[in-house]
Amino acid sequence: MTITAATPQERMHSARTASRSLGLLTDAAKTALLRSIAEAIDANVDEIVEANADDVSRGRADGLTTGLIDRLTLDGSRVAALATAVRDVAQLPDPVGRVLDDRVLDNGLHLQKVSVPFGVIGSIYEARPNVTVDIAALALRSGNAVVLRGGSAAQSTNAALISVMRGALADAGVDPEAIQTVDDFGRDGARALMRARGLVDVLVPRGSAQLIETVVTESSVPVIETGAGVVHIVLDATAPLDWATDIVVNAKVQRPSVCNAVETVLVHRDAASRLLPSVIEALQERGVTVHGDAAAASFGRDVVPATDEDWATEHMSLDISIRVVDDLDDALAHIRRYSTQHTESIITTDDDVAERFLAEVDAAVVMVNASTRFTDGGEFGFGAEVGISTQKLHARGPMGLPELTTTKWLARGAGQIRS
């Protein structure tokens, strides 16, 4: 279903209006709505793949890397996976209407704090078209309207997906203006979204560190910051060799391009000679380039000298930095300086060290003896993931559907006045 409104502001106004009826939908109505969207995606697979082919050929002409082309490309089975993801979200418990506090004052006034939708959620994101469907499904499941701003590389695909989803809304008797895009306004669309305080309740950027930084700096709409992970693993003096090796390898190579992959290993000086030869070798066997300080380099071959920039870099690739530290305090100081407060883990069998690490490290997720790859909504059992918040306001760490709601106090009285 095509969009006719002429300006970003008009579209956001329409989304606001649509959000009012959406917020009142029952659990069953929202579930049915998401199933209809999934069916519509399945029914329109050819149209979606065709629109995607436009983006892919333009991407090739523009010289996008093979990796980016792969992220952008949709075929029949990937479109089917989008529909399946929507059906998965449909099955999640309704996050709206939870009673989070319930109290009766001495004067008889009955107070309840209940979860309610935000209203309108905005999202600014990059090339992957699956985000278009993911965010729309998560927003609708939680009773919110959504205004999307995807990357220009996926604009034909996104337009097709949004048209299909709006059609499904209209067919289900729900205001189709609940799904909006400002893609066709280019950078002006993104700017309008970031300035829409009062129309858009919260903005969730997803993509590169640079994209997120821009949104955080320029937006007057409240932002939930997701993302960048300069993630550390500390190998304490007591770290068992097998745990150290397995966890560091898993955290680096299982999926190097994601935010919960480890970037830096800090090794206690007393354990360096016991642990590092095996850890470095195991990493290199799996194609990892090891960057190290001088002390770390002495325990392996072909270790590239680490630069100051390495410590601050989220590589998103098969690169890792290793530094030998004097003690736990030295490790904690390094983490304070370079951490993006996403996930930090320590390998140790010393309970005092473990508890100090858990208490003193300031990050969304702090681990002992586990791979940092577990920081993930799916792994945490949330069923779906909105993103991983690295801020402290409202949500921290993996966000599920409840993080797409706010609260409202309901007060039921019988004439109470304040004395």
Place this chain on the structure above:
Amino acid sequence: MTITAATPQERMHSARTASRSLGLLTDAAKTALLRSIAEAIDANVDEIVEANADDVSRGRADGLTTGLIDRLTLDGSRVAALATAVRDVAQLPDPVGRVLDDRVLDNGLHLQKVSVPFGVIGSIYEARPNVTVDIAALALRSGNAVVLRGGSAAQSTNAALISVMRGALADAGVDPEAIQTVDDFGRDGARALMRARGLVDVLVPRGSAQLIETVVTESSVPVIETGAGVVHIVLDATAPLDWATDIVVNAKVQRPSVCNAVETVLVHRDAASRLLPSVIEALQERGVTVHGDAAAASFGRDVVPATDEDWATEHMSLDISIRVVDDLDDALAHIRRYSTQHTESIITTDDDVAERFLAEVDAAVVMVNASTRFTDGGEFGFGAEVGISTQKLHARGPMGLPELTTTKWLARGAGQIRS
């Protein structure tokens, strides 16, 4: 204890460093710390009153209104009340260390979501010196350091209070840098605070709508917006006359200068002739100036014609606006247009109307048959109030100590890796 750091940035860095040890204090240590602060305030009453006399005489010379001078003035009993307020905060339950989620994954990884301090809380506020002590006490009780920027009218008083509190921290063996001020940098101090993303975790403005708007617009530090209340009471067709009269009068006159006081009454057309003559008379008997549309004006004497501006104004005075509406939809549309999403109340005996109002009104607190003056942390049973949030992110409505904490996921494993 005086502050020596030369720049706002240095002071905020010191606060950040101090926040690390503060966050690790036990419940008992924080309680003892607050009691020491209360004792120090009591012990230094003369010094504080003397500093305040400077501000008051400068205020008089600058032509401050009697009301502002009254808010600014501290005498012995008001200083004692400050100390008592600190003792009250000391007695509140520790908001840090609450386990908010606890789950063991199939692989044995034990996850806990626990409440932790934000780290550093900033506050920008206006003339009342009690805010200096209130915010510092609430921040310390919740394990946070604090950076204060009070109004220039109270600068000598604030400097004295901060010096006394810092002295108490030092005497208790706690880093005094946990309480900082940027008052002496004037507007540059406020600007530095609003730009301190990464050093300050959250900024809580308290004061006029204009102050809050400035902070919300200019701050790159996440803000918790408090305040402005264009509060409505709807008198439904079924509203009992005694409830309508008592609640409107209470909500307007009990304390007209606060944000939960009512500003506009919307009366159902079918009930106007039954309710308005008494409501208007009762208000006028208590010195309230009634502004009304033509229909409302016909039910009373001396009703001032209401302007479009009246509907959007938080009077903070003995003024009220009254409008006759066609029905509930008309009332809801008026509220959507003019509400600041603080508190809205309806007086009705019709359950369907009540439930529709509760469901459809988008505000921090939505009431049925109660005075809007109940929107208050003390009344809600929180023991203390940080402010009333009118935003949807993180906190909404009256905020207690728990709203000054964020969360952290702790993961305890035994070598788990992701497959």
